[in-house]
Amino acid sequence: MTTMMMAIVALTAQLATADVGSHPIYPPCMPSMTCFQISPYPDDSLVFDCAAVNSSIPTKGNVYFMHGNDGPRSKGMWSLIMQRFAAEGYNTLACDQRGFSPGASPYVPTAYNYDFLAQDIFAIADNYFGVGGKFHVVAHDQGARVGWHALRAVGSGRSRFASYSPLSEAHSDAFSDALYGPNPDPVQQLNFQYLRQFTLNNSVLTYEQNIWHRLCQQPYGYKTPRACQTAIWWYQGAIASGNLAVQPFTGIFGPIGTMFGIPASFVKEHTPYPLNGLPQRTKVGEVKTVPVFYICGASDLADKCTDRFRDATAKLVTNFKYLRLEACGHGLTTPQQCSEYEKVVDGMVNFVKSVA
Numbered sequence: 511m512t513t514m515m516m517a518i519v520a521l522t523a524q525l526a527t528a529d530v531g532s533h534p535i536y537p538p539c540m541p542s543m544t545c546f547q548i549s550p551y552p553d554d555s556l557v558f559d560c561a562a563v564n565s566s567i568p569t570k571g572n573v574y575f576m577h578g579n580d581g582p583r584s585k586g587m588w589s590l591i592m593q594r595f596a597a598e599g600y601n602t603l604a605c606d607q608r609g610f611s612p613g614a615s616p617y618v619p620t621a622y623n624y625d626f627l628a629q630d631i632f633a634i635a636d637n638y639f640g641v642g643g644k645f646h647v648v649a650h651d652q653g654a655r656v657g658w659h660a661l662r663a664v665g666s667g668r669s670r671f672a673s674y675s676p677l678s679e680a681h682s683d684a685f686s687d688a689l690y691g692p693n694p695d696p697v698q699q700l701n702f703q704y705l706r707q708f709t710l711n712n713s714v715l716t717y718e719q720n721i722w723h724r725l726c727q728q729p730y731g732y733k734t735p736r737a738c739q740t741a742i743w744w745y746q747g748a749i750a751s752g753n754l755a756v757q758p759f760t761g762i763f764g765p766i767g768t769m770f771g772i773p774a775s776f777v778k779e780h781t782p783y784p785l786n787g788l789p790q791r792t793k794v795g796e797v798k799t800v801p802v803f804y805i806c807g808a809s810d811l812a813d814k815c816t817d818r819f820r821d822a823t824a825k826l827v828t829n830f831k832y833l834r835l836e837a838c839g840h841g842l843t844t845p846q847q848c849s850e851y852e853k854v855v856d857g858m859v860n861f862v863k864s865v866a
Contacts, residue, residue: 534846535731536586542593543586547613548605550633557613558634560605561585563592567599571646571672572639573862574631575604578651578678579741581730584610587843591648594855598863600646603638607653609740617740622747628660632670644672646862650843651813652744654679659753662794673865675803675858677842678813684822685813686755686790698814699757701764706756706781707772709746714739720770749783752792759785765811794826801829803861805854807838829865833857 539545543561550558573595577584585604592602608614608630609622635645647667649657654676660667661674679685688695689702707713707721714721714735726738748754759781761774778785804823806815815834824830835854841847842854 533581533729533841534587534844535581535729536583538583540586540589542589548634548637550630550637556608556616556630557611558605558607558630559583559585559611559613560603560634560638561589561592562601562603562638563589563596564601565596565599569601570599571601571862572635572643573600573602573646573648574635574639575602576631576647576649576653576657577604577607577610578649578653578655579744580651580653581741582606582610582732582737587650588648590845591843591855591858594859595862598859600862601639603634605634609743612737615737615740617736619743619746620750622740622743624656624659624747624751624753627656627744627747628665628667631656631660632666635670642670644670646673646675647671648675648677648858649679650677651679651840652748655682655685655748655753658682658794659751659792661797661800662753662792668797668799671800673801673803673862674797675805675861677805677854678807678810678815678840680804680806680813680819681797681823681826682753682794683790683826684819686753687822688818689757690755690787690789694757695814695816695818698816700760700762701766701811701814702757703760703763704767704770704812705745706759706777706783707763707767707770708742709749709782710772710777710780711782712739714742717770717772720772724770749788752790753794755790756783756788758787796826796828798828801831801861801865802827803831803833803858805833805835805842805857807835807840807842807848809837809839812840831861 545561548558548560575588588604595602688698722735726732732738835850837850838848845851
């Protein structure tokens with residue numbers, strides 16, 4: 511490796527640490543929220559820790575908030591935004607999703623197929639908002655990718671989502687096309703190579719000094735590797751559902767993969783996916799009936815915020831709105847992570863009000 515390349519790797523590792531290291535650690539219940547549990551399935555097999563902030567004025571609709579790989583008790587990340595929506599006349603709900611709620615964390619990777627995570631959206635919404643009704647969805651990170659998956663041709667999202675606001679995640683087809691296929695995006699491929707590390711067998715427990723220490727324990731504040739493992743299994747679930755492509759393995763990691771430090775030779779030998787990659791198998795396709803507001807941060811290291819993703823998403827969505835935050839990265843939902851946070855909140859509220 512040349513001296514210049516070593517300097518680039520060192521710099522990007524520092525950037526990754528700064529981007530991840532600013533993450534807040536949430537309490538079991540934020541002061542503004544009403545917290546409770548929802549068991550949405552008839553057999554009571556899963557119990558989700560949830561929180562609501564409801565409107566004190568006549569309601570204009572319901573908004574469901576979905577976190578991604580944002581750490582324990584991630585429902586708390588939506589607290590300020592939920593208060594704003596409630597003040598505008600919307601009832602709001604956020605839950606610690608499957609793999610994050612202790613009572614909804616089966617310890618088997620197949621339980622985190624995106625098909626199941628998408629089912630959870632509608633089961634929870636039916637339980638709280640009422641069976642069969644429409645609701646607005648705001649989602650971040652992998653939660654946003656699950657939301658896209660719920661909008662696929664056979665997904666219930668096409669008839670149930672009143673609007674959709676994915677944060678950080680472009681349309682799943684556009685993202686996967688950048689990872690694998692005839693027109694890849696080399697920068698996105700490089701930055702997403704950590705996918706190979708996360709999807710190693712029992713990655714958190716096996717590589718404690720890498721993923722556990724550098725991501726789960728610090729900065730997210732997980733108490734045990736086992737609790738973090740169920741969250742990381744979302745990545746296997748994305749691939750198993752067909753929603754996410756796997757890029758070819760080059761042996762070179764971007765800033766996040768470099769931070770974790772699992773040797774490329776080991777990853778090459780133990781990755782469960784072909785070294786030449788895998789295509790996306792389950793397309794979301796065109797979204798014609800659900801208005802979409804895609805928001806991303808210009809300095810996002812995991813999911814790039816580029817003209818390519820904007821244009822490719824716009825091509826697949828009939829009613830499309832876009833916001834790029836020049837001063838923000840991957841974290842968009844709290845002032846600690848995004849100095850342009852108010853633009854995110856104002857944009858989402860005005861978007862939902864415009865389509866209600």
